[in-house]
Amino acid sequence: MRRPTLDTVARQVGVSRATVSNAYNRPDQLSARLRERIIETAKQLGYAGPDPVARSLATQRAGSVAFMLCDGLSSAFSDPALSIVLDALAATVDSGDRALLLLPGVSEGGPRAQSVIRAQTDVVVAYSLPDDAPALRAVRERALPLVVVDQPIVPGSAIVRVDDFGGARLAARHVLDLGHRRVAVLGFGLSADGHRGPATPERVEKAHFRVTLDRYAGYLDGLAEQGIVAGEVPFWEAPGSVRELGREGARWLFGLRPRPTAVLCMSDELALGAVRAADELGLAVPGEVSIVGFDDTPAASWGVPSLTTVRQDLVEKGRQAGALALRMLDGARPGRPVTIGVKLQVRGSTAPAPA
Template sequence: MEKVVRLVDIAKAAGVSQGTASNVFNRPHLVRDEVRERVRDVARSLGYRGPDPKGRLLRAGKVNAIGLVTAEPLSYFFEDPYARAMMAAISQACDAHSAGIALVSAMNEQRLAWNVQSALVDGFILFCIDEGPRLVELTRERQLPFVALHLGTKDETISAIGVDNFAGARLAARHLAGLGHRKFAILATPLTDEHYGFVTLADVQAGIYSTSRDRVAGYFDVLAGFGVDTAGIPVLETQSEHEEALREGLGQIFAAADPPTALLCMSDRIAFAAITWLAERGLSVPGDVSVIGFDGVAEGAQFRPPLTTIAQPIHDMGQLAVEMILGDSGDIQRREFETELVVRESTAAAKK
């Protein structure tokens, strides 16, 4: 096996102390020019690649970096509008602390342990832990702070940041019902990992993702109070990688004899896709159909028509997550933020 050249070997060959050799690579301004050049020449001749950053970081006890973990493909951080907005908020907070970011995928179960255990970070921000007991277990084994961007878990031993999805959904339903709408369809975020298509109330209640369950419950809670038969509201479960299925589902919804006049979309991304589909078929928003989203991403204000939505304080949530990791107090922290109804041009009064 090829011998690994160490800093002590460089120092011995150059005739300097190990401390001087270390300064050449870490604090070169402390070393005289001629000594610095001699040490570097020796290092090049021996094939030395420089100090091992892992060793330096471990000795320091801090990496000054945060790991972002998702069970989705890593492309999720760049393709999903909510994830992009959260990434931007976390990045800005990390910049303020001169901290780095490492993206960690929990999608591959076989690689999960290695990905979590080998990440050089000071802590983790977990994007979803509804189906992630193994992820939580592995993170705890690292004995590093972690926070979930999700309050749905009932595990009070996990630090978490999120919003009241039930209350946010109630805001959306009340807004549309207040405009006179009584015929609805719900375009839901995933309830499970694999299924997409129409689901029953039993399917909703059995779903593993509490975000989607809570939002359906919030919609139904308000609509029932307005006299709407919630059993007759179609609920279409979507998956981001199966947009064609969303389009097919919308086709079935609007082929009905008495189609909805309002769509309750559980994400702005779903709302954008629905509005595009409606426009392709000559249905105007909000003239024929009102559409409301959920997230409050920046793209909603520029969309045509500008999207009415339930806004989450994404920037504040991302900033707090970073501060909880980098300034870890050792205490469990759970913070619930309020959502806000942002009324724009994609919703209007129901046709008489």
């Protein structure tokens, strides 16, 4: 005995299949009494409504938004920024009656191409993927509409980004204003190769991550206002926005001579790791070293000291990404990139440079 279908119900009630379909999808197309009878019969037969897959085939819409991310879920969600963006995105697409299909990355390079090819989805949102992610090729092959968050730049896709350059420059100017002149950068990886260590000019040259590059450039641009040049600014690459990695990088930075008095971090998580490293080395924050984060996640204001950081509106970012995805579905053109603004949030982790 098979599961009931539209047909089973139709026959039982003695109407056509179309009518049963209408009972579920266009109540105005039949009399209320008949509709009620149909629903009632369906319930008795254990029919739970039109099969979603068959409906998708007939309507030519999968009804889901795929979300691709670079790493696996656990490392991804240790980045609180992602949770916030994803939540806002989910709320937006859900209210548009679509589900969220999650495609986590494998081994740093994003999801497998195969996962994308088999995904039942109408549109995909790529969250901060490397330029050469195989998943992106697959998206193009399937000719699916694409919304890119942060990076990379993909022709024909809609884009939501943050003013990384401007934000980083704000951070740099801030420490400059406080009198700091020996400034270091604690940042994300330049490429998806898991490199962990000081960045070399060559690596900067052939970087794959726009965000890393833009923030780095923003820092340098700001610092240039006091004549500080790239060569004087140590830059540690951490292959992920994780506290532990920030701690490790900061340790190295604090070991340099002359020791930097300010560390510009590309995320709050890295910054919190840096604070920890300073603690462990007996360096007072912000007395001896100032630390600036990026993102303004909840943890930034929670900690002791609270974090001076570059605030980006993460909820807005997720919402915009969702809205763009929905709009792309209606066949809208990608349009201009949406840029989320930033501002400096001064708190307790920065202070005038020590004498």
